[in-house]
Amino acid sequence: AVTGLSMAGGSVSECREYLFKVLVIGELGVGKTSIIKRYVHQLFSQHYRATIGVDFALKVINWDSKTLIRLQLWDIAGQERFGNMTRVYYKEAVGAFVVFDVTRGSTFEAVSKWKHDLDSKVKLANGNPIPSVLLANKCDQKKESFNSKALMDSFCKEAGFLGWFETSAKDNINVDEAAHFLVESILGNDKGLPYEESNGDRVKLDQETVAAESKSGCC
């Protein structure tokens, strides 16, 4: 199962491996856990079980022939509601999704608070806010209060989001696209990040995980 990596032989040293900690935040029940489950495991469940505290998931991405990205997704319970623990959870994150539910206007109104909580508690090494993307989730459903595209664009610009996507964890709409967009922005900020590691020993250590979680090895 590890042929992809073993065969690479001498060229392994040309690979780059990144570990990116990415936060998923937003109000109770907006679909944070569901989006992650869809993205990482291609699964969806109608059943709602509130996350307690924080959960984790790992997505290994063969970004291109020379780049392997390990995306560590931090699924933070909506019931944390920008409390004291969020400071601990946000530590060293390099990107974030803020999620709201298009069927519940109140969850959109809370977006600014989550964004403010994020920006006040975590920053890039250069002092800039970490890249963040807004997700308007449950777009398979009837929208209660959902702004026009133009309004969403200007809201994002004002609030400091890099962009926004209408997503559905249920119907698998825009989940991969949103993740790709965020990772691209994070990679654009990569210079000097402490999380970058060149391949080498690290790859050997992680061989089994990589082989288990991705269809083909990096490089």
Ligand SMILES: Nc1nc2c(ncn2[C@@H]2O[C@H](COP(=O)(O)OP(=O)(O)OP(=O)(O)O)[C@@H](O)[C@H]2O)c(=O)[nH]1
């Ligand atoms: N129709 C529809 N339902 C969704 C979608 N995403 C999530 N749900 C449902 O919404 C409910 C809440 O989803 P969760 O993913 O548990 O929400 P959460 O944001 O993790 O909630 P907390 O952990 O409490 O913060 C569940 O019943 C899901 O099945 C979606 O895209 N479409």
Ligand SMILES: [Mg+2]
């Ligand atoms: Mg959850």
